[in-house]
Amino acid sequence: MYTAVLIKGKTYSVMGHVFLLNQEKEIEKKVFQYLNGNEFFNCTEVKAPVDDPKTDDQTKEDDKPVEEEEEPSLEAKIYTETELKDMKKDGQEAVIVDLGGDPSEFKNESERIAFILENQQQQEKTGE
Structure with a gap:
């Protein structure tokens, strides 16, 4: 199972999914592969819990954080015309x-x- 959370912007629509800011959504592997690495999203692969009692006796490694936390950017990204032309419509x-x-x-x-x-x-002029 995969999840994605929109961390920048208010909405984002891709591959039949509409993401709202800070709302986690389950996604398919192909959507995960497309969004993973996109600065607008935090994507994770969620391991399904196993109900097998034999695994309960083993050391739990799920207590460790799966992803490193990224420091939030204090400045808004300034896009060049070339970067914007290379973006897909959803990104723009x-x-x-x-x-x-x-x-x-x-x-x-x-x-x-x-x-x-x-x-x-x-x-930039107003310093926002």
Whole structure:
């Protein structure tokens, strides 16, 4: 079993799953493989508990943390136009949500990228 938690942005839609900020969701292996390493998510492989009484006598290694904690970034990532063009639509929309925009207002990639670049510059100027 695999889980993913959206840690940046408000919503994120991918492969038929809609993720909301800080809500853990069970996902399939292919979705885990796609999202694992994405800075917007914390993904984990959850080992199913075994009801076999023989394993209860063994030393439990489940008490150890599975993942190292990443330090949260204090500064918002500033994306270049090239990085934004390399992103898929879902990734661009997640950045728009982070910047306080509504992804449904944009008709195409050019409009999404223009919004992101403009709002990043405004946030840099205001020091947010």
